[in-house]
Amino acid sequence: MALDRETLDLTLEAIRDFAKDKLPEATILDLDARDEFPVELVRAMCGAELGVQLLFFGEEYGGMGGGSLDVYRVCETLARCDLGVATGVFATFLGSDPIVFGGTPEQKKRWLTRLAEEGLLMAYGATEPEAGSDLGALRTTATRIEEDGRVVGYRISGNKQWISNGGFADLYSVLALAPGGPSWFVVERGAPGLSWGKPEDKHGIRLSNTSEVSLADVRVDADALVGGVEGQGLLQAQMVFGYTRLMVAAFGLGAGWAALDRAIPYSAERIQGGGPLSEKQGYTHKLIVPWAARLEAGRSLIEETAERLDAEEGTLNTEGAVAKYLATEAGNGAADAAIQALGGYGFTR
Ligand SMILES: Cc1cc2nc3c(=O)[nH]c(=O)nc-3n(C[C@H](O)[C@H](O)[C@H](O)COP(=O)(O)OP(=O)(O)OC[C@H]3O[C@@H](n4cnc5c(N)ncnc54)[C@H](O)[C@@H]3O)c2cc1C
Known part of the structure; x- marks a missing residue:
């Protein structure tokens, strides 16, 4: 997967023009002083106006199918505009990774197509208060809901810490301990029991939103388990x-x-x-x-x-x-x- 040189150059130029117009130095300083995440701007970047996230997904899902070289150039260009805004865009990319690399064909079609078409924001929920560098220590649990001996869903409970886009995402990928081992689940904003804390007051990248995310008995259907098999979560993260x-x-x-x-x-x-x-x-x-x-x-x-x-x-x-x-x-x-x-x-x- 890779873009041709001309498409990549046009994409980078569009990002720079967008930032010059919508994110001049004075606006960055003002948002930084107010510690504010410019969510509408990030949505415009990920939505129809700029469509940055299209680069991250394959053409079969409505994306542009960018390769690592393309994605690095886009990340560099975004960061050169502002590291906080870049983090807001990157969080969607990171959040979708478990699906891109571990999802079933149906899950990829379902979620990636929506991300490409609707410009949704995602969050990547791995870190916990007691599980930072050591993700194996995670405590968030996913308990099976069974009907007639068949797994029809899961109840997820636990706390996630330092989650970029935590207070604004439309979709969350959440790492939780299922009976078969650590597994990724996709949770939609609005799911009963899902909530987030106040934005962290950070020393830097202040134009990004970072917050705690709590899950209190959040129910998801069985097809929210990424890859459809429990216990693949850490492998999928490492990939x-x-x-x-x-x-x-x-x-x-x-x-x-x-x-x-x-x-x-x-x-x-x-x-x-x-x-x-x-x-x-x-x-x-x-x-x-x-x-x-x-x-x-x-x-x-x-x-x-x-x-x-x-x-x-x-x-x-x-x-x-x-x-x-x-x-x-x-x-x-x-x-x-x-x-x-x-x-x-x-x-x-
Ligand atoms: C701005 C920001 C955004 C973030 N966004 C996300 C996100 O979107 N999603 C997400 O899941 N997480 C996110 N994180 C969490 C980030 O990945 C963790 O902070 C990181 O994994 C470290 O975990 P910790 O903060 O608990 O530190 P700890 O793991 O407690 O580490 C504390 C210190 O000890 C060191 N250390 C740890 N273990 C060892 C060891 N075995 N030997 C020697 N030294 C060690 C570390 O290097 C560090 O210096 C974000 C963090 C920040 C600050």
Whole structure:
């Protein structure tokens, strides 16, 4: 699966134009100060107006069938506009992954077609208060509902923590412990017993919504069990780690460049010591150049891993982790350097 070069370029240009129009710097700063998730904007991006989510699904479900390379470029471009908004879009992508990789043909047709056509928002409900890095410790349970010896549904109970789009999603993929082991279920917004907490007050990516999601005896039909077989949940989650780590790597890359996008023009305008800071190597070779180089080194690894994923060389979980580590470290470093590059003006909001 891959887009042709022209379609990819047009998609990236459409995202940049949309952000320039709807998400100028002043709007980002205002939303950040108010800690507000611009849900209508994210819905417009995922809906008919921009249709970003189409990239993530195959053509048979009404999508565009983008490959890893396409998805990395889109994630980078979104993150370069704003990391919070990018997270809102990415959460749908992440939430649909269990269905894309583990769903039955009927489930894919049912849910992915709706995601493509209706631009629904999704949330990925894996983490719990006591199960973060160690998902095997999950406590959310899915109890079978049986009629005449046949499983007709499940009752899901438990708490999910740190869920992106948690308060706004139309559909939730929820990891729960069924009698046969950890399993993914698809839960619709509005299901009795499903609720969410207040948005977390985060240090960063404040234009994204992160909240607790609670399930109190939420009833789902048997066909909400992703793949139709219990106990596949952790395997299904692991199948996409290489891929999703690459997307987070692309977030580091895009966010790091967004920081340098601010520092570089500033350095050309700011006159200190008789000339622009951009002409002083003590400044550029500490605060700009090394970070641009590290970001681009991260990009090389992302691209190599994406190309290998598209060539179906395997799940590449380790390669995805290395790319994520290098690119997000470079992104963090670039953001810190950009704060220094703006002097006192970098320290204020
Ligand atoms: C903004 C945001 C959005 C998120 N969105 C989602 C989402 O949409 N869906 C979702 O399911 N989750 C989401 N998460 C949760 C995220 O995946 C978890 O925070 C992450 O898995 C870590 O879990 P934890 O926070 O419980 O930390 P812990 O697992 O408690 O870890 C605490 C610290 O200990 C370290 N650590 C943990 N285990 C070990 C070990 N064995 N050896 C050494 N060090 C260790 C960790 O690296 C970390 O530094 C989100 C989190 C944030 C902050």
